[in-house]
Amino acid sequence: MRKVLVIQEDIIILKILERLVRLNNFECKAIRSLEDLSIEDQQTNFDFIITDILFEGIAPLEFVAQVQEVLLHKNLLIVTNMGQDKVKKEIFALRGITGFYAAPIDLDEIEAIIQAY
Amino acid sequence: MNEKSLLLFISIVFAVLVIYWISIAVSLIYRRRRKARLMKIEIIFADIVSRYLYNDPVNPLTLEEIKTTLRNVGIRPRNKNNIQFVIRLMIRTQRTILGSNFSKLQKLYAEIPPYGVSIKKISSWSWYKKARGIREIYEMNQSQYFDEIFKYRDDKNIYVRREAQIALVVFLGWESLRFLPYLKRNITLWQQIKIVEKLYDLYPKPELKWLHRAYETEKLFGKKLLMRIIRKYELHEEIGFIIDHLNHEDYEVRETAIYCLQTFAVSSSTMAYIKELYNDIPNATQQGQLLNYIYENSDIDLEFYLKQLYSNNEDLKLSIAEILWNNGYKEKVQEFYYQQYPKASLNVG
Numbered sequence: 053m054r055k056v057l058v059i060q061e062d063i064i065i066l067k068i069l070e071r072l073v074r075l076n077n078f079e080c081k082a083i084r085s086l087e088d089l090s091i092e093d094q095q096t097n098f099d100f101i102i103t104d105i106l107f108e109g110i111a112p113l114e115f116v117a118q119v120q121e122v123l124l125h126k127n128l129l130i131v132t133n134m135g136q137d138k139v140k141k142e143i144f145a146l147r148g149i150t151g152f153y154a155a156p157i158d159l160d161e162i163e164a165i166i167q168a169y
Numbered sequence: 170m171n172e173k174s175l176l177l178f179i180s181i182v183f184a185v186l187v188i189y190w191i192s193i194a195v196s197l198i199y200r201r202r203r204k205a206r207l208m209k210i211e212i213i214f215a216d217i218v219s220r221y222l223y224n225d226p227v228n229p230l231t232l233e234e235i236k237t238t239l240r241n242v243g244i245r246p247r248n249k250n251n252i253q254f255v256i257r258l259m260i261r262t263q264r265t266i267l268g269s270n271f272s273k274l275q276k277l278y279a280e281i282p283p284y285g286v287s288i289k290k291i292s293s294w295s296w297y298k299k300a301r302g303i304r305e306i307y308e309m310n311q312s313q314y315f316d317e318i319f320k321y322r323d324d325k326n327i328y329v330r331r332e333a334q335i336a337l338v339v340f341l342g343w344e345s346l347r348f349l350p351y352l353k354r355n356i357t358l359w360q361q362i363k364i365v366e367k368l369y370d371l372y373p374k375p376e377l378k379w380l381h382r383a384y385e386t387e388k389l390f391g392k393k394l395l396m397r398i399i400r401k402y403e404l405h406e407e408i409g410f411i412i413d414h415l416n417h418e419d420y421e422v423r424e425t426a427i428y429c430l431q432t433f434a435v436s437s438s439t440m441a442y443i444k445e446l447y448n449d450i451p452n453a454t455q456q457g458q459l460l461n462y463i464y465e466n467s468d469i470d471l472e473f474y475l476k477q478l479y480s481n482n483e484d485l486k487l488s489i490a491e492i493l494w495n496n497g498y499k500e501k502v503q504e505f506y507y508q509q510y511p512k513a514s515l516n517v518g
Contacts, residue, residue: 064215064262071219133265158268159222 058082059103097124104132213242260308296326307336343376346383349391356390393425400429416449440467453484469496
């Protein structure tokens with residue numbers, strides 16, 4: 053089964069994204085920080101990782117770099133409250149970012165990407 | 170102090186300390202339990218919202234189930250703090266979501282229990298509660314309470330009318346401008362910016378009909394607000410309203426007009442009109458700002474700059490001379506300065 057990892061500190065967004073993913077027939081692992089990852093998760097190749105970039109103790113770009121380095125994945129979607137143009141440009145300057153969605157987010161767009169996969 | 174009174178003193182101090190420790194312990198336990206309770210409410214709320222937005226046809230979430238779940242977690246009329254916490258969660262969620270899910274959330278908020286709390290706040294004597302209630306209602310987009318909020322648009326309390334005016338913008342959009350000529354109390358700069366930003370976020374497509382009606386306003390704050398709206402939306406066809414206020418008698422209106430004008434580039438005929446108005450501005454600093462605008466947005470008009478150089482306006486002559494000097498008219502500047510000292514002889518060595 054296709055697998056998605058959702059990482060969001062905001063429990064409400066986390067649950068909504070988890071629900072969205074599950075109803076689209078994906079297996080979903082929803083966590084609030086990288087610390088909640090199990091060893092098994094680190095060996096899984098996720099079809100999508102949907103993550104925030106704002107976490108305590110780590111810079112946004114560093115976090116994205118860490119996710120890209122540590123976790124196997126095919127697509128990386130950023131869903132965040134940090135929607136400033138500068139942040140967006142810096143994120144897209146990194147390679148391998150599939151999409152960037154800043155709050156307020158239209159969940160239909162994210163659903164469309166997942167459905168099209 | 171004898172032994173007996175010393176013992177009494179020690180026992181009193183000890184008793185005070187014990188009471189103090191007990192109160193700390195009670196406070197810590199209460200905070201811990203409260204934190205756990207709020208966390209539980211947040212998780213339950215997140216679960217309800219996610220299931221409501223993406224309802225599973227096999228196991229659909231009913232409204233009755235939502236109400237029961239919220240009641241079980243402590244969202245009851247007597248638990249005002251819990252209700253307030255849920256309202257904060259509701260507002261936070263609504264701010265994060267757009268599109269069809271936003272409408273679904275609005276529908277949900279209209280049906281779940283805490284919703285009546287905000288409207289009750291509006292009837293409160295306290296301005297703080299009143300303003301907070303208005304804010305909660307417009308943040309949750311509960312437009313059915315519009316009439317209740319509407320009457321506070323010109324309230325004597327700045328915070329109440331501030332929130333009511335924002336609510337007007339949220340619910341009516343551009344149409345809210347039609348009330349502008351009738352407002353009597355000042356709209357501060359901060360409030361003007363808030364209104365413009367809110368309008369731009371929620372109603373990005375301009376409706377000029379309402380803007381034109383609002384032009385009737387005689388209030389200075391109204392004129393400033395309209396100029397800021399024109400600037401924010403980059404309404405080039407409305408730039409005349411800004412230009413007409415360049416020579417307004419009020420300092421702040423002129424200041425806003427000059428500030429807003431700087432966003433636009435204008436045609437040469439409009440620039441010629443601005444140059445005519447330049448002389449009517451009674452403040453040298455503002456004239457200097459407009460001079461910079463004219464210099465940066467038009468070709469060098471020798472006649473205009475020379476006229477200013479030979480005028481009585483001493484404050485700006487140096488700036489004008491600098492413009493001419495840097496744009497190939499050194500001899501004109503020299504000529505101007507030499508003619509001030511007709512009898513002086515040149516000492517070239």
